[in-house]
Amino acid sequence: MLTAIIKEAWISIASYKLRTFLTMLGxxxxxxxVVMMVSAGQAVQNRITDTFASMGSNLILIGPAExxxxxxxxxxxxxxxxxxxxxxxxxxxxxxxxxxxxxxxxQAVYGSRNYGVSVKGTNPDYLAVNNWEIEDGIMFTEKDxxxxxxxxxxxxxxxxxxxxxxxPIGKTIRLxxxxxxxxxxxxxxxxxxxxxxxxxxxxxxxxxxRQRIAGSPRPQYTGIAFVKATSEDKMExxxxxxxxxxxxxxxxxxxxxxxxxxxxxxxxxxxxxxxGFVLSxxxxxxxxxxxxxxxxxxxxxMLVSVTERTREIGTRKALGAPNSWIMMQFLAESVLxxxxxxxxxxxxxxxxxxxxxxxxxxxxxxxxxxVIVSVTVAVVVGIVSGLMPALxxxxxxxxxxxxxx
Amino acid sequence: MAEKIVIDVQHVCKTYFMEGGTSQSVLKDxxxxxxxxxxxxxxxxxxxxxxxxxxxxxCLDKPTSGKYILEGYDIASKDDKELAVIRGKTIGFVFxxxxxxxxxxxxxxxxxxLIYQKVGETERxxxxxxxxxxxxxxxxxxxxxxxxxxxxxxxxxxxRALINNPAIIFADEPTGNxxxxxxxxxxxxxxxxxxxxxTIVLVTHEDDVADYATRMIKISDGHxxxxxxxxxxxxxxxxxx
Numbered sequence: 001m002l003t004a005i006i007k008e009a010w011i012s013i014a015s016y017k018l019r020t021f022l023t024m025l026g027x028x029x030x031x032x033x034v035v036m037m038v039s040a041g042q043a044v045q046n047r048i049t050d051t052f053a054s055m056g057s058n059l060i061l062i063g064p065a066e067x068x069x070x071x072x073x074x075x076x077x078x079x080x081x082x083x084x085x086x087x088x089x090x091x092x093x094x095x096x097x098x099x100x101x102x103x104x105x106x107q108a109v110y111g112s113r114n115y116g117v118s119v120k121g122t123n124p125d126y127l128a129v130n131n132w133e134i135e136d137g138i139m140f141t142e143k144d145x146x147x148x149x150x151x152x153x154x155x156x157x158x159x160x161x162x163x164x165x166x167x168p169i170g171k172t173i174r175l176x177x178x179x180x181x182x183x184x185x186x187x188x189x190x191x192x193x194x195x196x197x198x199x200x201x202x203x204x205x206x207x208x209x210r211q212r213i214a215g216s217p218r219p220q221y222t223g224i225a226f227v228k229a230t231s232e233d234k235m236e237x238x239x240x241x242x243x244x245x246x247x248x249x250x251x252x253x254x255x256x257x258x259x260x261x262x263x264x265x266x267x268x269x270x271x272x273x274x275x276g277f278v279l280s281x282x283x284x285x286x287x288x289x290x291x292x293x294x295x296x297x298x299x300x301x302m303l304v305s306v307t308e309r310t311r312e313i314g315t316r317k318a319l320g321a322p323n324s325w326i327m328m329q330f331l332a333e334s335v336l337x338x339x340x341x342x343x344x345x346x347x348x349x350x351x352x353x354x355x356x357x358x359x360x361x362x363x364x365x366x367x368x369x370x371v372i373v374s375v376t377v378a379v380v381v382g383i384v385s386g387l388m389p390a391l392x393x394x395x396x397x398x399x400x401x402x403x404x405x
Numbered sequence: 406m407a408e409k410i411v412i413d414v415q416h417v418c419k420t421y422f423m424e425g426g427t428s429q430s431v432l433k434d435x436x437x438x439x440x441x442x443x444x445x446x447x448x449x450x451x452x453x454x455x456x457x458x459x460x461x462x463x464c465l466d467k468p469t470s471g472k473y474i475l476e477g478y479d480i481a482s483k484d485d486k487e488l489a490v491i492r493g494k495t496i497g498f499v500f501x502x503x504x505x506x507x508x509x510x511x512x513x514x515x516x517x518x519l520i521y522q523k524v525g526e527t528e529r530x531x532x533x534x535x536x537x538x539x540x541x542x543x544x545x546x547x548x549x550x551x552x553x554x555x556x557x558x559x560x561x562x563x564x565r566a567l568i569n570n571p572a573i574i575f576a577d578e579p580t581g582n583x584x585x586x587x588x589x590x591x592x593x594x595x596x597x598x599x600x601x602x603x604t605i606v607l608v609t610h611e612d613d614v615a616d617y618a619t620r621m622i623k624i625s626d627g628h629x630x631x632x633x634x635x636x637x638x639x640x641x642x643x644x645x646x
Contacts, residue, residue, distance in 0.1 A: 004520055015508035315504040318465060319518040319565070320493020322486050398465045402500065 005325065009332035016305075020337060023301040026294030027341030028348065031377060033287035035349025035370045036356070041280025043357055043364040048276055052269045058096075058232045059129065059265040060239050062089075062225040062246070065258055079221035080259040083206055085249055086123075086225045092241045094234040099125040100222035102206050104214050108162060109174040115161040119175065119202045121209025129226045132203075137169045137184030140205050148207035153184040155201035178212050180204065190361065235264050294341070295381040302334050302389035306396075313393050314401025327394035334386025335379060342378030346370060411572050411604050412439035412462060417471035419457050431457045433627040434471070439606065441572070444599040446618035446635060447608045454627045456577070459608045463496055463575045464488045476572050493521050497566030499576035499607075503558045505550040505565075511537065512546035515564045522569065536564040540594060556587035563594060567603070574598070576607040580614050592617040 013020045064079050083100065090098040102121035107114050124139050126132070140151045152173060159168050168182045180202075189198040204213070210220065229238040239262050246260055306313070313326060350366055357364030419432040431454045439445055449455040460466040461473060464480055465488075473480045476495050483491065492498075497518075505514045515536050516529035524532075534546050540560040542553075550558050559579060566574050576595065580588035596617055599605050609615050621638050623631035630643040 001523060004523070004526075007526075008520065011509065011513075311504060312506055315498075315500070315506075316517070317489065318463065318492060318498045320489055320521040320569075322489040322521065324486075325521060399460050402465075402504070 001325075005328050005332050006336070008329050009336055012305075012329070013333050013336055019301060023297050024337055024341035024344070026297035027291070027338050027378070027381065028294075028345035030288070030291030030294040031342045031345030031374050032349035032352065033290050034284055034377070035346055035374065036353045037283035037287040038280055038367060038370060038373070039349070039353035039364050040356070041276065041283045042367060043353075043362045045273060045276030045280060046365065047362060048272045049269055052265060052272065058229045058235055060227040060229060060235060060242060061263045061265065061268075062227065062242065063223075063261050063263070065260055079223055080250065081222050081225045081246065082220050083210075083222060084220070085246060086222060088249065089225070089227050089242055089245060092227075092238065092245060094230045094238050094241075096228045096230045097125045097128065098225065098227050099123055099129045100206065100225040101126070102209050102214060102221075103223045104209060106175045106213060108158060108202065110162040110171065113162050115158065115200075117158055117175075117200055117202050119204060119209060119213055121204050121206035121214070123206060125228075126203065126226075129228055132189070133187040135185045135187040136167075137182070139184055139203075145205040145207050147205075148211050149205060150178070150180045150208055150212065151183045151205065152180040153186060153203040154182055155186045155199035156188040157197055157200040158202060159185055175202075176213055180208075180212075232266065235266060239264055291377060291381065295338070295385040298334050298337055298381065299385035299388060301337075302330060302386055303392070305333070306330065306389045306393045309393075310396060310401045310404040313396050314398045314404065317396075317398035318402060323394045326396075327390045330390035330393045331383065331386045334389070335382030338382030338385070339375075339378040342374045342381075346374040349374075409441040410438050411441050411443075411476060412437075412606075413472070413474040414438070414462075415472040415474075417458075417461065417468040417473055419454070419461065419466070420469045431627050432461075432468070432624075435624075435629050437622060437629065437632055439573075439604065441604055442599070442602050443604055443620055444596070444618045445606045445620045445622060446615035447606065447622050447624065448610060448615055449624035450610065453624045455608050455610075455624045458624060459575060459577055459606075462606060463498060464492050489521070493518055494569060495572045497569065497571035497574040499559070499562050499566050499574060499579045501578035501581040503550075503555075503562045503582070505558055505561060507549060507551050509549065510547050511542070511550055511553070511561050514550060514561055515546075515568055517565060518569045532568055533564070536568050537561075539567065540564045554587070555583055556590055559583060559587075559591050560594065563591070563598075567598070571603075573604040573606060576605065578609055579607060580609070580611070585613075588614065 062081050081100070086098045086100045089095060099122055104119045104121070106117065106119055108117045120126075123145050124141055127134070127139055134153070135156070137153070139153055140149060144151055154168060162168070162173060163171065168185060171182050172179045173182060174180070186199070186201065186203070206222075227238065227242055229235045243258065243262050247258065250259055252259065316326060317323075350370065353364045354366075414435055414437050417432055417435045418430065420428050420430045422428045435458065447455050447458060457466070461468055462475075464475065467481050475491065478491055480488070480491070506517075512530055512533040515533035519529045519532065530546075537543060537546055540563050542557060542560055542564065545553060545557070550561060553561070579595070580591055583591060592614060595605055595607070607614070607618065615621055615635060618635050621631060621633065621635040622629060623638075623643065625643070631638060633642070
């Protein structure tokens, strides 16, 4: 019986091709939008998580304290962790390595070319901590840091802007009028989380930056320090030790707040992940508005169809169709429209999200959830939007229906 | 001809209750029997109640009081689901405006009642072709009804009415939308089918059409005013019975 009903429903919707297609279009767009938005949300979420993970999930970040005035957060305070602090932290138990950054924005000059770059003074461990790789040449060493050598390891944007097609290794660039020798180039990383150009970077020994570039009145302080724990499960413990050591070194008395903040990468990943999840849910919720519009479209079309086919319904009833059959047929029509629309929408949604991912350089996962959600939505939308018209058809009095003009 | 009673109408009344508490009595104490193989014309002027009677006979409506027994089924006691089954198995309908599904093939139209009896697709098609032969429409099965004339469309509707081997065929003004020549053809087809033993009840207000029937029941103002042989009918013989 079900096969016969589905076949009847199929023939009925196939009889009005354009109308059926236009009705399906609403659902197609709705489902495609949901699939694309969910995929986009997931892609961004994965990208963020991967980025954090690539930096090492067992990383502890130490930054300036938060400024709180009268209970209101007022941004970050001045840097408080010194290079010496970072070196001392390396001696702590269960710490694999430490690193730090001193940031400066300066104009780099080579020959007649110049370009505004972000200079980061650090130690050689920064590469490992931040997942950078050397493309060409070498990274400076601890010895170079101690000697404050005027060495520069430059990112791909700097290579392109200053050297074009020339090999930059061994060349001398000038920053603030002082010469620096390019000893290595970094492998391209692409845009960062906020769309910033990560490759517009020059790494230098921190001592070099402090002595030759940073015009900061507090050159001995780091912008941000990194402590890499030996394993993820030791992080809490290491964080406690870091806090204790820094409080001791900064001579903070009991009751005085920390003049630094200690954050665990795992916590941040978790936070970002939950933000990403909310973002995905929000995007899906917005996209589902078009699904609702699509389902209203189905309901509208089915109501028109019931009115238009009133006499057919009367005839079918006169010829022996039970009420349940009439209801099932109209329900099957709306479910079929919704099902086909959802399926096509899902295919387009996946295709477009893959295409979009390809264009923007994101890896977009094909989520099994997209499929499950699409099919569920199809059936639910089909039933919900088809139920009222189907009940209307079922309740039609055959005598009135046969008389309908 | 067999003498089995197919339709037994006993004291049937039909009253419509309107909003505001008023009511309108459309059929008043109707009694008659129709035997298997009869060809009966139900006549009457507009508003006489003949269509209401036809709806009750066709199990599309139930009497307010009285009894209607069709093929042994007491119709008044059946629910909608049971009535649908009875309609599907024992009744064939022919409507004034054919009521064909124009977007479907003629075979689909003819075999429609069989779907509700869970007959398989191939058998439905074969039986439709067989019925179309009976109404002289061989070779038309795969076309849509829009490609054939009104008379042919009515013949398709007759084939549809015949497909489930019904005990009785109800035809409601079957020639109302046809010209006189085509009307004659359709009525001759009914006569032919009747001669093969099929019971036919038709509602009409046209004397020419009623002339094809052997028996006539006339309704006026909700009362049966004549029930007898069509050829013996005269206005003077009408009585409220």
